[in-house]
Amino acid sequence: MRKTVSFTRHSANIFFHLLTRCNLRCRHCYINPDQHGRNTLDIDTIDRWLTLFAHRHPSSNVIFLGGEPTLHPDLSVAVKRSRQLGYASVTIDTNGYLFHDILNRVTPKQVDYFSFSLDGPDPSVNDPLRGDGSFKQCTQGVVAAKKHGFSASLIYTVSQANIDHLQRMPPLLVELGVDRFFIQVIGVRGQWTGDAKRVESLARVDRDTWLKVIPPVAEAAARLGITVTFPKVFLGPDEPFECAGLVADNYFIFPNGRVYRCPLCEDYALHSLDIRHDRLVETPKVNESDLFPLLIPEGCVMNRIIQPRNLPPAVDGKRHYKIACCLLKEEITASSRPE
Ligand code: SF4
Numbered sequence: 535m536r537k538t539v540s541f542t543r544h545s546a547n548i549f550f551h552l553l554t555r556c557n558l559r560c561r562h563c564y565i566n567p568d569q570h571g572r573n574t575l576d577i578d579t580i581d582r583w584l585t586l587f588a589h590r591h592p593s594s595n596v597i598f599l600g601g602e603p604t605l606h607p608d609l610s611v612a613v614k615r616s617r618q619l620g621y622a623s624v625t626i627d628t629n630g631y632l633f634h635d636i637l638n639r640v641t642p643k644q645v646d647y648f649s650f651s652l653d654g655p656d657p658s659v660n661d662p663l664r665g666d667g668s669f670k671q672c673t674q675g676v677v678a679a680k681k682h683g684f685s686a687s688l689i690y691t692v693s694q695a696n697i698d699h700l701q702r703m704p705p706l707l708v709e710l711g712v713d714r715f716f717i718q719v720i721g722v723r724g725q726w727t728g729d730a731k732r733v734e735s736l737a738r739v740d741r742d743t744w745l746k747v748i749p750p751v752a753e754a755a756a757r758l759g760i761t762v763t764f765p766k767v768f769l770g771p772d773e774p775f776e777c778a779g780l781v782a783d784n785y786f787i788f789p790n791g792r793v794y795r796c797p798l799c800e801d802y803a804l805h806s807l808d809i810r811h812d813r814l815v816e817t818p819k820v821n822e823s824d825l826f827p828l829l830i831p832e833g834c835v836m837n838r839i840i841q842p843r844n845l846p847p848a849v850d851g852k853r854h855y856k857i858a859c860c861l862l863k864e865e866i867t868a869s870s871r872p873e
């Protein structure tokens with residue numbers, strides 16, 4: 535199977551946001567132009583930054599994102615350059631609108647996966663979250679990508695608004711010819727975090743609901759031959775906790791030059807690296823890297839600082855679960871799923 539983004543220990547992923555502009559206004563969009571910039575990187579800068587990270591980690595996966603990355607007129611050039619630089623895999627994350635005739639400007643040899651974002655099994659669930667007409671456009675985009683010979687993955691961001699419909703996804707994935715399914719937990723990030731009503735309606739699901747719904751749906755999709763990746767989110771008291779900031783190499787690059795190692799920090803100037811004059815420089819203390827080694831009973835330290843709503847309640851002074859790292863996930867296939 536082709537490689538794509540990997541959420542395991544020792545993996546190296548370069549999440550490269552080429553621009554923050556997008557044609558959609560998803561209710562849970564994590565992009566925050568005040569923190570990430572409003573500029574579109576020119577192809578020469580993209581080339582130099584790709585080179586910078588290719589030298590840092592010779593076998594990283596590169597994932598092009600935005601905003602909507604297919605709005606960038608030179609995305610196909612960036613893809614070809616990534617191949618020349620020896621990236622282990624190239625993925626394009628897209629909302630499915632596939633601008634600039636991208637399917638005809640790159641080949642399946644150059645792009646390992648087109649990764650589509652869809653948050654419901656039909657328009658009545660997806661479109662209120664992602665925009666009118668986005669279900670139709672996204673599913674047509676998947677079909678078109680498959681017809682062109684590309685592998686396709688699909689990302690479903692789970693919140694209270696759509697968890698009840700997740701179980702209807704596996705048959706749709708088969709119908710569309712999706713190869714990989716990424717179930718993702720919603721994060722409270724981006725411009726919409728100041729909107730209390732929105733935060734409430736898109737809140738994370740509780741532990742019991744997560745455990746009741748997510749693993750069975752993942753197994754159902756795996757039985758249909760689809761590789762499924764999903765976060766554990768909640769760890770039992772005896773399950774080991776690890777922070778990807780310490781055991782993996784993930785870099786989230788934004789057009790203003792900020793480079794984060796942890797996505798939860800992205801609304802704050804906590805980034806550990808900056809690209810200045812095409813050099814990668816460490817930012818002054820205190821930054822995210824100073825926080826990763828802090829061991830706390832609740833698990834992920836950044837949840838403690840930034841998203842305390844997610845923390846496990848203490849019952850009789852004890853916490854019955856911990857919050858797992860959102861960058862270390864489970865992967866199941868038909869052959870690995872539990873009997
Ligand atoms: S498609 Fe992505 S970048 Fe665009 S609004 Fe939706 S979440 Fe944000």
Ligand code: SF4
Nearest residue numbers: 777779796834836859
């Ligand atoms: S989400 Fe938490 S555990 Fe994962 S990298 Fe960030 S700080 Fe570390």
